[in-house]
Amino acid sequence: MKLTNQQIQYISDYIASQDIKWYELQVELTDHMISSMEEFWTNDPELTFHQVKQYAEDKFGRNGFKAIEKERTKILRKEHRNCHVKLIKEYFKLPKILLSVLAVFMVYKSSFYFDDSVVFIRVLFGILLGFSVFSIINWYRFRKINGKRFLSLETAYIMNNSTLSISFYSIFLIKSWKDSVGDSYEFIIFFCSLWVLGILVQITGRHLTNKVVTDIKRQYQLS
Amino acid sequence: MKNSQLYKGSLNTIIMKLLEENGKMYGYEITQKVKAITQGELNITEGALYPALHKLEAEGILDVEIEKVDNRMRKYYKLTEAGTKETVNRLAELEDFIRNMQSLVNPRPNLEF
Numbered sequence: 036m037k038l039t040n041q042q043i044q045y046i047s048d049y050i051a052s053q054d055i056k057w058y059e060l061q062v063e064l065t066d067h068m069i070s071s072m073e074e075f076w077t078n079d080p081e082l083t084f085h086q087v088k089q090y091a092e093d094k095f096g097r098n099g100f101k102a103i104e105k106e107r108t109k110i111l112r113k114e115h116r117n118c119h120v121k122l123i124k125e126y127f128k129l130p131k132i133l134l135s136v137l138a139v140f141m142v143y144k145s146s147f148y149f150d151d152s153v154v155f156i157r158v159l160f161g162i163l164l165g166f167s168v169f170s171i172i173n174w175y176r177f178r179k180i181n182g183k184r185f186l187s188l189e190t191a192y193i194m195n196n197s198t199l200s201i202s203f204y205s206i207f208l209i210k211s212w213k214d215s216v217g218d219s220y221e222f223i224i225f226f227c228s229l230w231v232l233g234i235l236v237q238i239t240g241r242h243l244t245n246k247v248v249t250d251i252k253r254q255y256q257l258s
Numbered sequence: 259m260k261n262s263q264l265y266k267g268s269l270n271t272i273i274m275k276l277l278e279e280n281g282k283m284y285g286y287e288i289t290q291k292v293k294a295i296t297q298g299e300l301n302i303t304e305g306a307l308y309p310a311l312h313k314l315e316a317e318g319i320l321d322v323e324i325e326k327v328d329n330r331m332r333k334y335y336k337l338t339e340a341g342t343k344e345t346v347n348r349l350a351e352l353e354d355f356i357r358n359m360q361s362l363v364n365p366r367p368n369l370e371f
Contacts, residue, residue: 037328040329043329043330047330059322059333062324062330062331062332062333063285063308063333065330065331066284066285066286066327066330066331066332066333067284067285067286067304069328069330070284070286070287071286074290094303094304095304095305096303096304096305098305102305103304103305103308103309106308106309106312107308107309107312110309110312110313110316111312111316113316114316114317254321254322254323254324255324256324
């Protein structure tokens with residue numbers, strides 16, 4: 036027995052009301068619930084709409100839809116982190132490592148234009164902080180595709196903001212670090228390397244996010 | 259899932275095998291197919307099925323396709339090129355496992371004197 040359009044809409048709204056705000060999960064869970072309800076109804080046409088809905092929902096277990104969302108979040112985070120680390124590792128292998136070393140060298144060379152290494156490091160990480168803030172603004176502007184929110188996209192944006200904390204710590208704790216370890220070229224090179232790593236995290240993160248967006252648009256036929 | 263501990267490790271391979279045979283399938287269809295093949299002996303719960311599908315999708319073994327069916331959107335899963343190759347490996351592993359378990363549970367009598 037098939038559900039009417041009105042009943043389908045009711046189920047879709049019900050799933051959204053259970054705090055499932057991600058489109059990919061809404062589509063999947065709505066279709067599963069409806070298929071399951073139609074089967075219950077075919078087997079026993081005497082059942083009411085709310086009875087078959089309850090039976091179909093019970094099959095999702097005690098924690099229901101939220102447990103599936105929680106699991107998906109965990110899976111996506113793990114997979115995104117693995118992909119991100121894999122991409123960054125490429126910059127520590129030949130031939131890209133030459134580019135990374137050159138970048139650290141160039142940044143270190145630019146420190147010669149500053150009299151105070153603390154000011155130099157603050158400027159460096161201020162730029163990185165700017166990138167992180169820009170990334171957050173991008174998340175806010177582009178977190179919806181055709182008005183729909185996707186957990187995979189949200190995960191990608193969240194995972195890309197790890198440079199935010201590195202920037203904050205570097206800017207605000209640099210003075211006390213310098214006082215304790217003293218001013219040396221190793222000290223400056225360490226921060227130059229950390230900064231280049233932060234930039235790599237941003238670049239590769241953006242690349243991964245773009246890939247997620249492309250995949251979503253292809254899979255869900257969105258423009 | 260009946261005897262869940264025994265079947266748990268094979269769930270991904272079961273899904274991959276079904277997709278290899280059927281091309282593309284949606285979540286509910288997979289649960290029903292497994293139920294039909296095993297004559298109701300094996301029931302994949304929703305709480306186990308979707309994390310398995312999402313993990314395979316995240317690993318690049320499965321791809322997703324959306325279609326409008328009966329006035330609603332339906333999410334189909336299908337094997338990627340890498341997934342098709344991986345299915346062959348996982349099925350070989352599963353067959354080895356079954357053979358070894360059979361040898362352990364039901365050893366052939368030793369006819370040597």
